[in-house]
Amino acid sequence: MTTPGWWAMALCEAVNDKTPLAVAFAGEELVLFRNAEGQAFALEDRCPHRRVPLALGRVVAAGLQCGYHGWTFDGASGRCTQIPNLRTNEPVPPRYAARAFPVSEGNGFVHVWLGEGVPDIDLPTDDYRPVGQQFTGSTIVNMSHEQYLAAMLDGPECLLNFAHVRMTDFFLGDVRKEHGRLVLERGAVWTTQILPSNFVVDYPLIVRTEVPVQGGSIRVDLLSEDETPLISLAIASGANRRGTTSLCWRGFVHAEVPAKAPLRWRTARVWHKAPFTVNSLIDGSAVAALLEAPSRDLHAARPPRLIPVSAVV
Amino acid sequence: MHAVPSTNETTTGEAPARKLRGDWTPINYDLRDTWFPVSHSRDLCARPIRRIIHAQPYYLWRENGLPIAAEFHPQRSKGEALHLSEFTGGSGFYPVVERYGYIWAWYGNPDAADPLQLPHIPFLPEDGNIPGYTQRTVRFDATSALSVENLIDLTHADFLHANTIGDGISESDVVEVEWTSETVTRTRTVAQKSVAPIMRWVGGVRAKYQDFRAVLHIHLRSNVCISYPRFRPGYDVPNLQPFLPVGKHRSRCDVTFNTTAAPAPFRYVMPRINYIIQPQDNSVVRPQNQRYFEADERLDMHSRFDKPGTRYRYQMEQLAERQAAGQFAYGSDAEPGRDISGLLGMND
Incomplete structure (x- = not known):
């Protein structure tokens, strides 16, 4: 089964015209790079000559040059444009090509279209509208993608933290579907609060997690009790090899400061300290202890497998 | 100036019949009835060393200066029931030859082992007398x-x-x-x-x-x-x-x-x-x-x-x-031990 779609695979600043970037998302191993004009390209990370990863090569004026024999591939079409030692008047057969994938940059992410069909105009990160300083990162976590998405609904505290905030597992309503994502909210409290969260009448904070029904674009927001956004994150996720998950993310702090925000939160904000952490190391015992709850809706809503079958250029 | 392509192919083999080629899956090749140089001669002493050919264990040591190749460890296996394979014909010992500074062990049917099938290596002394730095x-x-x-x-x-x-x-x-x-x-x-x-x-x-x-x-x-x-x-x-x-x-x-x-x-x-x-x-x-x-x-x-x-x-x-x-015999065009000095261009 093929479910076409855009996958955010890298931060824009991580892709350059010097060193190719290997990424693995949704079971595809790709290599990203830019030309001298700054245009980003995505090729399958496999030279069609001897199957060596193209990410071991280097970016040259004509495209991406394989590190084994120097075959060079055009980023846009994937066509092999140069084979070392061929005479200058000797053409390379047109069918000699690496698989090329459509690329679209937006909202600070490099998106790659996987699957067949015509690429959409809309990008999955379009609802990420940062203001001010952004906090970014990327990692690979030791957890399968489907389980990562499920844990993002059942227990996001296992996967990420907001500074000076303690998430609770009291869900504020059921999972709802909005704009192609399953949305769930839960209560949260400031860590400076003396009383345990059980004694709170109304939670001062809300953590809203949005998990995609297709693709891998996760959205997480920290809201005040009146649902004013305080911190927003866009997390791009996708299946890497051996049951791991690739992640890259961007986040920012909104201008609003809640009236009851503790001093340490305000101070950290003034000093531009990172307002959140996306965990690279995940506590297996904490994940194992998560009871399956909202993620039941995810299993029902999300196609069991996304397998892109061919490149579309 | 650029390199010139390989236009002058010399073909001594027969023209292959046209057939649909499948993919190349070299990992699965397990070719038998041949001599493998499993060790430099100088690396072999009385203390057994271990080598592996495909999945087959080879234990090598010297006794009275002569090389021995077996599918069991001579010390560790004492008193144990040995599981001996077809590679040694149930004897536990592989055919072995020392030449050109190497220990050559046979992989395959031991009855087919013939030292005449050892490759000819004209630039190495048969007795292996060559400096260690080489x-x-x-x-x-x-x-x-x-x-x-x-x-x-x-x-x-x-x-x-x-x-x-x-x-x-x-x-x-x-x-x-x-x-x-x-x-x-x-x-x-x-x-x-x-x-x-x-x-x-x-x-x-x-x-x-x-x-x-x-x-x-x-x-x-x-x-x-x-x-x-x-x-x-x-x-x-x-x-x-x-x-x-x-x-x-x-x-x-x-x-x-x-x-x-x-x-x-x-x-x-x-x-x-x-x-x-x-x-x-x-x-x-x-x-x-x-x-x-x-x-x-x-x-x-x-x-x-x-x-x-x-x-x-x-x-x-x-x-x-x-x-x-099931055809393991060498073809009529194959003489593994033939003199290749001329082929290598050593006589030019």
């Missing part, structure tokens, strides 16, 4: 056939090893391929190529360009690669690179570079060049290996510079098919 051991992170393919592959050397061996720029570059049912021989004749950096900086060759003729003779069953490069101005650098198949994913190479006729320090440095080249090769063959586990719908693309490699693939496929059909 011998080194390197390991490749790929199945043996991919390692051999890497060795026979010309253009990667110009590209991946340009800083050591030199680039591919020359006045003319002719590649010829010959083959039998058991061997593939590649001859590359290059005129006015940039002097190899190692020859310039260590070998004292001050010329800007040099001619060279490099012959690589490959025994398909055993992955024994006999190489005779001749550089002028410069030196002959005859070498033996036998790729021992240590399972499906790794290969071991006990190398001998007979540089005894070359001046110092080149004669000492050249045998160690594999410590530079091997990591470069491993950086590509290591990730390459996993992509040849199973037949892929997308076959590899080839340039005309890959003809030696594609011929090697084809001959290996033919040999594997014959063995899969």
